[in-house]
Amino acid sequence: MDPQRQKEEFQYAYVCALAAHAGLNRGQFQVDNDSIDITFQAKGHFGMGRIRSPMIQIQLKCSSQDLIADDVIKFPLKIKNYNDLRGEDVVVPRYLAVLLVPDNLDQWIANYDDHIVLFKSCHWLSLRHYGPTDNEASVTVGVPLMQRLTSATLFQMMDRASAGESL
Structure with missing residues (x-):
């Protein structure tokens, strides 16, 4: 398998394990034309929110390069991905997730x-x-090292989505 494809598959497994631990359902679109690699959804009423069956969407990136400087990951994001992920005019909150792996x-x-x-x-x-x-x-976006993606973080993202907000 191509090394970049291995990184993609490894990251899917990584975030899917987190989501399973958080009790979230996962879905993927056949075509990734909106910079969304994976969607997570909670069933029914979730947390204290007003929105039933909330969802979040994530663009996955994986790298073995040394991208850390000043407590952030300096990640070069393609302009298409940047434009698709930014802005407040989306219904479902969108996030970028960067997985760092050993070389x-x-x-x-x-x-x-x-x-x-x-x-x-x-x-x-x-x-x-x-x-x-x-x-x-x-x-180049700065992804703070303190913003670690965990099952608890996914749960918080979903809780905020159920309230019509994002982190």
């Missing part, structure tokens, strides 16, 4: 008799309030 494929997973460990870490960013740019090819 060596053999270090992505550690298997033990009683558990498995996935390496390394995934972080998220909302581009909801980002404005337009004059860039034509890409925009």
Whole structure:
């Protein structure tokens, strides 16, 4: 398998494990023409929100490059993805998730008799309030290391979506 495709598949597995732990359903569109790789949905009434069966959508990116500087991941995002993810005029909250993996494929997973460990870490960013740019090819966005994507974070994102908001 192509190394980039391996990264994509690994990240799907990573975020799907988080979503399963958070009790969320997952869905994917056959065609990714709106920069959405995966959608998560909660069933029925969720949290204290007013919106039933809330959803969130995520663009997945995975890299083994050293992109960390000043407590952020400096991620070069294609302008199409940037424009699709930014703005407040979408019904479903959208997020960018960047998974950092070791350069060596053999270090992505550690298997033990009683558990498995996935390496390394995934972080998220909302581009909801980002404005337009004059860039034509890409925009480097800063994904804070403190915004770690976890099952609890997915739960919080869904809770905010049920209230008609996003993080």
